[in-house]
Amino acid sequence: MLANSAPAGSPAASVLGASQTEYWGMDFSFLPDSWQLLDSVQDGEYLILRVQDQSSSHRCPHCQQPSAHVHSHYVRRPQDLALGQRPVTLLVHTRRFRCLNPACSCVTFAERWPDWLEPHAQRTCRLAQRQSQVALQVGGEGGHRLLQILGEVTSADTLLRLLRRLPLPEFTTPRVLGVDDFCFRRRKTYGTILIDLERHQVVDLLQDREAATLARWLQDHPGVEVMSRDRSGEYARGAASGAPDAQQIADRFHLFGNIREAVETWLRHHREELRECPDPMPRSSPPPDRPLAKPAARPRRTTTRRRLRVVVARRAERAQRYEQVAGLFAAGHSFSAIARQVGLARSTVTEWLRREGFPARQTPPSSLTRYAPFIQARMTQREWTVTQIFDELVQQGYGGAFSGVSAYMTWLREGHEPPATVDQLGVALSREKRLGVREMSWLFTLAPDRLTPEMTRRLGLLVNRWPQCQTTYALIQQLTSLLRQAPTPGSSLLTTWITKALNSGMAEIQRLGRSFQKDFAAICGAIESPWSNGQTEGQVNRLKLIKRQMFGRGKLDLLKCRILLA
Template structure:
């Protein structure tokens, strides 16, 4: 029952216990969790520190993880400097502390474990750099789309005029030809028009027209062939927009409706479909890169970009020199981080501060405020990945407790279920 309570908490554990024919109340399961003693842990040599939300936006706590064994060591009820400092002072022996760039955790470690090496987490460093890149791209978002080509006559796009010849194919043509043949066959057999309309199930006027036509083509040339359309005044505009690469019928309908088109969208859809059939190799309109797209392209590994994305990024960087400079700095920082060349960080910061990229300069200035931890993070192999993994597990445990995350119960479950 203890293991059941640790895995599923009260309500879910009670339901599963009943399925196992061992009925037990949720309160009993919770009492079993509370009765568990704290597991004994040796003081970790490499400690990971991070916050997690008991109630997002309101109440936060702290998780401590042994980075080398990847097991949680303790949960603290808040994230204040005094609480973390007291725990470190009571547990001497921590040599390395992996943390984010929180000033409160940095101060707590300096006070509680003054000899420990601070290691800034690489994930958070890259996340902060990506935010700086996004701000830079946002400042130049007007230059991201490809400039429109100079105005000039649009390529000629036209469909063959509607023929006044009889229709040779299609459901209407086939039906008229079949009905004409059936009527004339029955007439040759001596049936009257009244008998024919009863036999074929057709209206009397329809039978009369079919009987009076010597050839079905006479019936297939009428008001629906060669007639004008309410779309005719707007076809030149549709041809121009189609030649420019705008082939979505819905958007074209909206555009001509603003110009006074009184008809239905279906008419536009049919005509655009005919344009697509006449010009099957017409290239679709090119996707305009968004701020998120360009930010992602700059901060992603070049070998993981699609060919079309790499080409668009190349064009954007050619149009916007500031973004080209930003991309160079991002690539250089990525090489420092991947190759563990943290000792070269000062040179990178100097180069960034010499360029006129405000967001990157602010990021570099922030690195100087916690330089030793950042250099250690870009040099040593330690990171806060294990801490982030336990944070995700805590979110799952909280959901099992229906959002009422009692800290003591949550602490027991985290420490014993690891």
């Protein structure tokens, strides 16, 4: 063999010409000990090495009897690791031997190198191992691009085939199991990920999130004592069926999510309390930088009247759709069937039917909202003009535009309720920022010591002026503080809270209390046990990253390889 340089008079030196002296500094010790380098040829960017095994005999792979009787020869052309950035092709002169054991079923056999080159393989074992690791880390397409730079060109499909051939690691049944779902296609198909929470390792992936699938896995792998899961009813039934003696723990992250969703739904049904200006700041005098002189422009009646007709028509169409939805619901149709027939989203149908009466659109207040009583009273008098009313509003502190007052009065003259938004863009509003439903539901669940002064002020604007809100906020804080103190004995406290929620008289809080009552044992486990699904969520994020590397097209077997072996 050749290592660093070929000695004078050696077979390698006799066949390597002067044009190949650029390879003399390379180390060819990677070749098997019994192999000899016969020749080296440069073909474009490729380096071709002709090698041959110098052993006199080989053992039959079936009967293990040695044989030196050569039957025939042929050449194999496997790829090997690149030297520098030059792809390497080996021309392996392979011999076929005749088996000398008459009792053996094998007549002839080819010489083999188990740790170097597998039978019928198109690449050496070490090249296949490297390409498998590249595919394991960056996927098929990413690995194809990376190996092109490294001089080991192969297709993405080949990398995925190599990846699927890797054996999956063995695992022992975890004592504490974390269960969560992940999506193959968002809102279409989902799977289940199983985590050993003590070893911080992914155990297995399931093809769906059905109760029967989880129960079957638990029955095949007995020994699970604690199972942390989300609030899914399928996982609860699967755990009860597959491991009835295991303690179920509802994940605290999902519990906080359920609480926030209940508060958000409750606030959405009382949106008028949020959109009302909570802290009006009337101005006794006009701003110093605004002149008292009125603009010379006249109201743009054409634009306002056109907008009025469009809005009124849309209101009538929306009211007609609501009547159609209410009629279909009274006839016994499901929400999904109503949504398909009327042409609305199912969430819109659900929101409409949960309210009592036609759900009028709620828009934020405008700069004229606080002056609406004055304008309406002034228009009941016999003599008035838009200009006169505008001047009087300016004297009272109105800082908006003349066109806004004109459009507002046009709506009133036509006998319609005007929209609350400002007609003229660029009008500065001196009002409190609107309290958003999602923002307020988030503030309800935060601990008081985590609230900033601005958060505390905005929360107080709502809680201090609305008695029902004070009751809801107190209930939510009692529950969230109980979950934050985990692990702590809390079954009696949870029972007390559920009783208060059921007696609160608020449908959304009562619904939350009933769901907690139904899953009482698992929620008690969340309060009294230190285990949670935190690291399970982290593994789901890792799985999402792997799927994004594969452009979201990873199948179950491929995902298993990448998440269990990487």
